[in-house]
Amino acid sequence: MAVLAGVLVVGIGIGTALSSNTAGDQGNIASSQQLDLAVPDPEFCKQWGASAFVVDVEMYTTMNPSSSFVTQPKLQPGCVIRRENWSVLQKEGAVTNEQMRQCKQRMNTFAYVGSIKDKPVVRCVYQTDIVDNRFQTRGVAGAADDSVGITPEANQF
Numbered sequence: 466m467a468v469l470a471g472v473l474v475v476g477i478g479i480g481t482a483l484s485s486n487t488a489g490d491q492g493n494i495a496s497s498q499q500l501d502l503a504v505p506d507p508e509f510c511k512q513w514g515a516s517a518f519v520v521d522v523e524m525y526t527t528m529n530p531s532s533s534f535v536t537q538p539k540l541q542p543g544c545v546i547r548r549e550n551w552s553v554l555q556k557e558g559a560v561t562n563e564q565m566r567q568c569k570q571r572m573n574t575f576a577y578v579g580s581i582k583d584k585p586v587v588r589c590v591y592q593t594d595i596v597d598n599r600f601q602t603r604g605v606a607g608a609a610d611d612s613v614g615i616t617p618e619a620n621q622f
């Protein structure tokens with residue numbers, strides 16, 4: 466019985482070691498630190514914004530017959546820039562004054578995919594309503610309401 470238990474423990478240990486990938490070099494991003502390192506310009510992104518998963522999906526809907534079709538999702542690292550740091554995007558030649566004006570009118574921010582040094586794909590993006598973010602921490606235990614607690618990082622954009 467002890468031998469079987471030992472084999473089980475060793476097997477679990479080997480399986481865990483083989484399935485863990487701390488470098489994230491095979492598409493396994495298990496932490497925010499690995500995501501931070503996966504973006505093309507990690508220092509730039511961390512200083513001026515936050516690293517992000519970018520999921521490119523296209524959806525096609527036909528009217529007659531009524532049906533929808535979705536492309537295979539493409540997952541890649543990207544960066545969301547804080548509003549107060551837009552000038553660094555302009556300095557790098559990634560956005561123009563007109564793009565900044567249009568994005569500001571809609572009260573959004575910029576995000577990009579690719580290296581900031583090599584013509585990234587930059588888009589004006591919307592931030593979802595913070596109340597709908599189910600990953601935020603709940604309010605203080607025992608509080609009368611069940612409001613969602615907002616972490617300081619959540620409002621930086």
